[in-house]
Amino acid sequence: FFQNTGTIAGTFTVISLVVLTFLIFLATYIIWRRHRAKFNHELDEATSEAAKASVPAFLVDDVHGGAEGGVYSDTSSYG
Numbered sequence: 001f002f003q004n005t006g007t008i009a010g011t012f013t014v015i016s017l018v019v020l021t022f023l024i025f026l027a028t029y030i031i032w033r034r035h036r037a038k039f040n041h042e043l044d045e046a047t048s049e050a051a052k053a054s055v056p057a058f059l060v061d062d063v064h065g066g067a068e069g070g071v072y073s074d075t076s077s078y079g
Helices: 005-052
Strands: none
Touching: none
């Protein structure tokens, strides 16, 4: 096997490509996991902060009259 230079070069080229592909996959996976962990941490913080917040005034129905007769009239009053 070691007497044939072409076979040795081909074997080590294929092995090198396989190892390089594995290292690229491993690096991509590690970066993806770190990004996912950071996103989950930020999401947890935002969720807990939102849970502590009170309802903004613009979401309360009573500010503009709500269902009991708001700013708009019904369609039967139109001419």
